Amino acid sequence: MGDTATDTLVQKNKSGDVISGGGLVAKALKAEGVDTIFTLCGGHIIDIYDGCLDEGIKIVDVRHEQVAAHAADGYARQTGKLGCVVTTAGPGCTNAVTGVATAFRSESPILHIGGQSSLTQHKMGSLQDLPHVDMMAPITKLSAGVLSTERVADMISMAARECFSGAYGPSYLEIPRDILDREIPLETAVLPEYGKYRASVQSIGDPADIEKLADLLVNAKKPAMLVGSQVYMARGHQAAIDLGRALNIPLYMNGASRGILPPGDPHYFNRTRRDAFTNADVLVIVGTPFDFRMGYGKRISKELTLVQIDQDYRTVGKNRDVDLGIAGDPGAVLKAVHDATTGRTDNGAKDREGWLAELRELEGKKTDKLMPLFLSDQDPIHPYRLAWEINEFLTEDTIYVGDGGDVVTISAQAVQPRGPGNWMDPGALGSLGVGTGFAMAAKLAHPNKEVVCLYGDGSFGMTGFDMETANRFGAPFLAVIGNNSHMNQIRYGQVAKYGEQRGNVGNKLGDIPFGKFAEMLGGYGEEVTDPNEIGPALRRAREEIKSTGKSAVVNVWIDPDEYAPGTKNQTMYK
Numbered sequence: 001m002g003d004t005a006t007d008t009l010v011q012k013n014k015s016g017d018v019i020s021g022g023g024l025v026a027k028a029l030k031a032e033g034v035d036t037i038f039t040l041c042g043g044h045i046i047d048i049y050d051g052c053l054d055e056g057i058k059i060v061d062v063r064h065e066q067v068a069a070h071a072a073d074g075y076a077r078q079t080g081k082l083g084c085v086v087t088t089a090g091p092g093c094t095n096a097v098t099g100v101a102t103a104f105r106s107e108s109p110i111l112h113i114g115g116q117s118s119l120t121q122h123k124m125g126s127l128q129d130l131p132h133v134d135m136m137a138p139i140t141k142l143s144a145g146v147l148s149t150e151r152v153a154d155m156i157s158m159a160a161r162e163c164f165s166g167a168y169g170p171s172y173l174e175i176p177r178d179i180l181d182r183e184i185p186l187e188t189a190v191l192p193e194y195g196k197y198r199a200s201v202q203s204i205g206d207p208a209d210i211e212k213l214a215d216l217l218v219n220a221k222k223p224a225m226l227v228g229s230q231v232y233m234a235r236g237h238q239a240a241i242d243l244g245r246a247l248n249i250p251l252y253m254n255g256a257s258r259g260i261l262p263p264g265d266p267h268y269f270n271r272t273r274r275d276a277f278t279n280a281d282v283l284v285i286v287g288t289p290f291d292f293r294m295g296y297g298k299r300i301s302k303e304l305t306l307v308q309i310d311q312d313y314r315t316v317g318k319n320r321d322v323d324l325g326i327a328g329d330p331g332a333v334l335k336a337v338h339d340a341t342t343g344r345t346d347n348g349a350k351d352r353e354g355w356l357a358e359l360r361e362l363e364g365k366k367t368d369k370l371m372p373l374f375l376s377d378q379d380p381i382h383p384y385r386l387a388w389e390i391n392e393f394l395t396e397d398t399i400y401v402g403d404g405g406d407v408v409t410i411s412a413q414a415v416q417p418r419g420p421g422n423w424m425d426p427g428a429l430g431s432l433g434v435g436t437g438f439a440m441a442a443k444l445a446h447p448n449k450e451v452v453c454l455y456g457d458g459s460f461g462m463t464g465f466d467m468e469t470a471n472r473f474g475a476p477f478l479a480v481i482g483n484n485s486h487m488n489q490i491r492y493g494q495v496a497k498y499g500e501q502r503g504n505v506g507n508k509l510g511d512i513p514f515g516k517f518a519e520m521l522g523g524y525g526e527e528v529t530d531p532n533e534i535g536p537a538l539r540r541a542r543e544e545i546k547s548t549g550k551s552a553v554v555n556v557w558i559d560p561d562e563y564a565p566g567t568k569n570q571t572m573y574k
Contacts, residue, residue, distance in 0.1 A: 067437040072441070074445075100140065101429055113175060120178060154190035213307055214344065225285075229254070311327070403426065
């Protein structure tokens with residue numbers, strides 16, 4: 001399309017006479033509150049870009065579609081709105097699969113729009129033709145093709161509705177090129193009016209069950225609550241905090257909900273989760289499944305009263321029986337329970353003071369036990385020391401992203417985010433390579449916040465080149481690499497099973513001075529081999545990012561023979 005034709009189309013679109021399929025995509029996305037799409041160009045999808053320019057939607061073009069999908073996921077997590085990734089057909093779609101699957105297992109609402117050859121070329125062996133809809137179906141809540149230009153906006157509204165129905169998650173729409181390029185009279189397009197095609201998702205389940213849970217909690221002597229990712233993703237974290245404070249309940253956070261309370265808050269607990277799961281009399285699990293991270297529910301005492309609240313009824317009671325299950329919006333449910341406790345005699349109040357004191361004392365003892373590792377001066381650098389230095393570096397305005405295996409597992413022992421939304425991790429899929437997309441998206445969503453991403457050297461190598469994209473779009477971040485030249489989480493199991501001689505097969509990487517990578521992109525890079533230089537290096541990098549507007553890399557050489565406890569116990573496989 002030449003400049004004259006482009007100008008003519010823009011004039012027609014703005015006059016309201018005719019509109020292309022790509023223009024309808026953009027109008028529908030704008031109605032959903034989408035202000036940014038993440039994409040890698042392809043001939044099948046260029047009309048979407050044209051429409052986005054008309055609607056003022058930012059187009060962030062990356063170097064690999066996996067990064068685009070992770071960025072859409074990260075943007076959804078940070079904004080609470082629909083994330084959007086747009087890919088071309090064939091390899092454009094397949095490259096994005098890992099990112100979409102990560103969003104699926106993490107229950108993150110993203111819309112993946114994929115290109116396809118024209119309907120007139122159906123089953124003819126056209127360029128990049130694949131059965132995208134069938135491929136995406138197992139990892140999305142809705143996977144469908146759009147077969148007419150008139151239905152483009154309608155199908156996008158349908159897909160977005162699915163993303164936020166029950167537990168959040170991704171949808172996929174395939175739009176053939178001739179559907180996108182075709183121009184139709186605007187009045188013939190199906191344009192649902194935003195706000196009039198959504199049902200309320202603020203369900204509290206059965207009101208009788210709200211009353212039961214209120215009774216359980218006011219009579220509990222040793223209650224505890226685990227606040228999972230759904231709570232923050234649905235922005236229900238304040239309801240969890242209010243209920244915890246009103247009834248003096250210790251709160252444990254995981255996934256996206258880490259950081260909803262700052263360390264030092266009287267109801268924030270971190271290191272005593274297993275103790276609470278063993279000794280509580282009432283345990284409320286909100287918005288997290290009984291999956292491998294929870295030992296499939298087996299780590300919870302069978303003697304306590306177990307309550308599970310989840311957006312998806314299929315998750316309630318899966319892998320582990322519960323005494324009370326509620327399917328509904330986590331924030332709405334917790335607020336309703338809080339309201340139901342008002343005016344009731346709090347029979348367990350006195351006992352709970354002692355319960356919190358008992359857990360607080362245990363927290364202190366467990367922290368004291370870890371401090372020699374956190375402050376270790378060992379050479380090579382102990383990964384626990386790196387994690388501790390990052391924690392000490394964080395501010396209330398720092399978003400922490402973890403991307404890696406063992407090094408990120410270790411970081412969870414030390415890194416305590418200071419505010420809601422300040423923790424991002426791959427989630428249950430355990431995907432490596434999420435960091436660059438997450439970090440870029442977080443910075444785009446919150447330009448005034450600092451973003452720090454801790455990578456393993458293996459994970460950085462997967463998507464690190466899109467640091468250039470972050471720089472290009474004014475979204476610089478600090479990459480800290482725990483470099484042990486191995487895929488260490490897997491290496492431990494290999495060594496234990498097959499011995500030292502075969503332990504490094506398939507997991508030994510090269511010794512790469514990644515600090516030079518940042519310099520190549522015009523930013524600041526530094527190599528760190530002295531544990532006492534980690535903090536100063538991080539502070540130097542922070543100042544360089546401020547002055548140059550470019551991402552920085554601090555490459556920290558850590559001991560390849562130190563592992564997280566979970567890695568040594570192989571808990572991820574049990």
